[in-house]
Amino acid sequence: MTTVSLIITTYNWEEALEAVLKSVLFQTRLPDEVVIADDGSREGTKALIESYQSRFPIPLIHSWQPDEGFRLAMSRNRAIANAVGEYLIMIDGDIVMPPSFIEDHIRAAKPGWFIQGGRVQVGPTRSRELMIKPMSLSPFASDIRNRKNTISSNLLSRLFSYQRDNDAATRGCNMSFWKAEVTKVNGFNEAFEGWGREDSEFVHRMLNSGYHRLYLKFAGAGLHLYHKENARDALPHNDAIFHNTVEKKLKWCELGLEQYLKAE
Template identity: 60%
Template sequence: MKTSLIITTYNWKEALEAVLNSVLLQTRLPDEVVIADDGSRADTAKLISKFQSSFPIPLIHSWQEDDGFRASMSRNRAIAKSSGDYIIIIDGDIVLNKHFIQDHMLNAKVGWFIQAGRVSLGKEITATHFASGQLPTLFSSDIKNRKNLIWNPVFSKIFSRKWNSSKSTRSCNMSFWRNDVFSINGFNEDFVGWGREDSEFVHRLLNSNLNRLYLKFAGIGYHLYHNENSREQLTQNDKILENTISNSLKRCENGLDKHKENIS
């Protein structure tokens, strides 16, 4: 199967550079990378152009005008420009374990989508990574979710499980089949501002009779420290989520099909 890796980003080129460098170290490269850029400045475009000159696979820059936090639209634009049968999405602050792409691919099954975890790095260890490229070990300080550092294929087979809930949804580390995301019309672009767009997306996948695999001890991402986004739109976003839950919606109206002209 052809695999697309989609990376969201917004005005943090240092983190994006670290993420792209971790892509280059993968035991199994994706077939393409698409940067879902929510309106970054020209310095991000310059960085991507620099990588494009030597990147071993297609590296596509999908940019939209900066008009507030519009992650749903940004992801939909990138999905439309992608061509993979299987799509992995991460945030631009998630540095990848070297087996990351391979883990998602090995666990991909028809009728399922994948949610994997992350290790949260503190401010000091994030600064260390930027300075030296060093990643934490199980015994490092200044990290949260320490058990998520463990990569073990045997443990992964034992502890990964079906979990058809929206709890612990993190769109910073998910994967799904292209056909499935198109059938629900992608992310709901009614969401503007941080919060709940990923949970609502998961509910529609579950309402479409798909199963969620909660991937443990594999698909490891290292979440770089940053200040939290504004929650001022959360009340409105909660209402959109509740509408999807109460009406068992499978498809959003304001979604991926708006970008038909970009579909690969």
């Protein structure tokens, strides 16, 4: 069987992270380990993770780096380097997983492909409820958007999932890929500063390297807890990096995963 690592990114939001960790415990298929990609959270996050490590049924690893600004790509790369799984499922620390989430991603995984999962956008009232008690949501639940993504069906997923070899609707909050294939493009590009475009740039390097993206429908969708949008001050700088990758059809980034793999 393929070994699977679940990577959860986080930064100073313990309530959301705890809801995500609780949702791991209800999975129909547990990952082989969970790696928390922590971009410099305070002691509260460390204490939370330690409290779960003692009662978690699988290894729970805390991959932490100092808080020196928004360095999501670096935190992801460090976590990927630490991960032992052959297949990596990556979510944000505000994505509560329905019970079949891990199983859905594994079922759809195949060599040469990476997966873009969907999300249900959850409003503030329902988000507070999910942080108290993670639960599945029906298409008729109140205070949600993209409600069709609450439908989980193996048959519908096989019929409606499709190849989407562009960067449209890229959401790094719910993706999965083979570690060996991500290593060949050097992971995520740490030249990005602040929020924006790092996920789309990664997708382009994967596509430029000959891999295909599966847009997963009616399966593997996460429940995205409500929060205010991130600041977008860094977009002009990040746009320039993104467009350079697109125009030059780059397959590799200079500042990426390789440095941590060498350090192992």
